Amino acid sequence: MSKLEIVGLTKAYGKKIANDHINISLNCGVYGLLGPNGAGKTTLMRQIVALTKPTSGEILYDGQKIEVLDTKYRNLLGYLPQDFDAYGNFKILEFLEYMAALKDVKDSKAKINELMSLVGLQEVKGRKIAKLSGGMKRRVGIAQALLNNPKILVLDEPTAGLDPQERNRFRNMISNLGKEAIVILSTHIISDVEQVAKEIIMIKNGRVRIKASGKELLGKMAGKVFGIRVKDEEQIAEINEKYKIVNVQRGADYTNVRFISHSKPEIVDVWKEEPMFEDVYIEYFER
Ligand SMILES: Nc1ncnc2c1ncn2[C@@H]1O[C@H](COP(=O)(O)OP(=O)(O)O)[C@@H](O)[C@H]1O
Ligand SMILES: [Mg+2]
Incomplete structure (x- = not known):
């Protein structure tokens, strides 16, 4: 089973310590990264997807440094950025086709169809992204993150802007994905993760306060x-x-x-x- 280890991970922006000696180990399953605004969730996720380099510490995938694995590691990733909002002029279908080409997805037509059904976008696939509601945009973002069947799925505030029904649907979808991948999702709303997460990682002021199952926390x-x-x-x-x-x-x-x-x-x-x-x-x- 694949393993992601985060060891002594520290990220400073000038004097601000956004991540402070984070040590956590993750394997298959859903992890909820829970913390108030400014806790350091996005910073941690950007390092996990190799967009930002740590100030010190390291991230290992199956025992190897991710910067050494480089492309091999990047190919395993799916990522929904917190500020996913670009490509407004693309229609949903066009955008997913474009992303599939970038990610070199095999049999992309079938995959895109499957994902649009999964996130419930089939009926609106011809609509421009700029015209979508916040919740629909998030769903497009989730779909693009899943195109390459990621082994490590990183979703930064995936439920932001989703209505209660969409949230429910999302939770079901996530718990399925957690059967085969390392899924990390951030939120500041505990009900997003209390049922679905194998473990909840509570982070405040850049530090992990506790990492435990919902049952253990209660x-x-x-x-x-x-x-x-x-x-x-x-x-x-x-x-x-x-x-x-x-x-x-x-x-x-x-x-x-x-x-x-x-x-x-x-x-x-x-x-x-x-x-x-x-x-x-x-x-x-x-x-
Ligand atoms: N690029 C940056 N430059 C300076 N400070 C940053 C930068 N990114 C994040 N920070 C600061 O680091 C802290 C953690 O931010 P962030 O990781 O975005 O938290 P969260 O996602 O939990 O809301 C905040 O105090 C934020 O202002
Ligand atoms: Mg954030």
Whole structure:
């Protein structure tokens, strides 16, 4: 089974450390790269697809440096850039034919047909890319990334601009692709990856905070999530001082606060809550 190893990967832009000693190892399956804006997701992905060179550290594919493998490595890649938006004057079909020629795809007609059905673009294949909705543009971007049957598929914010239905469809598609390839997709929305990802890599300020399965992440929150019915706004402020508030639920005649505490809270009348992914997000990304 193929393996991608990222070793001590560091990328600095002047004084800004965008990736800070990242060490992760990936094999077949879907990985969710999760982090807030500016966390360093795009920077990491651009290095994985060999568009940007690391300041230090290295990336190995099956034990060999990717810059040594060079074209052999590049031929294995599929990439959807975060800012995929060019080629507005091309019609969808023309664009995919053009990309297939660039990538030297064998039997490209059949492949393009297959991909347009997969992402649901068959009906609009004659439309100009500039005229498409954001979600449709992303789908064209996903299709072009898949043209060469990549062994390493890197999707930078693939669900940006997709509506809920498109998101669902996308998740199903991705989990299939993960059976045969290393799939890395970035997002700042945890629900994009909580079900579909084999592991979630949580990144903040250029560092990997944790890499674990969804189940493991929820497990780590067990016994740390609490609820309380508060009397007034002052009490919310007090809780906010000491603990991480996940959300405040305001009903007609009550207000409940959900919060995280690593030890038993020193407040009376709290109850334990079952961990959810929202708690995981707050735990690793807030403050
Ligand atoms: N080409 C660049 N020049 C200078 N700073 C950059 C450049 N690209 C990214 N950065 C900075 O690096 C950090 C990480 O950015 P990025 O990788 O785009 O994060 P994300 O994709 O998680 O939003 C940000 O602070 C960003 O401003
Ligand atoms: Mg980004």
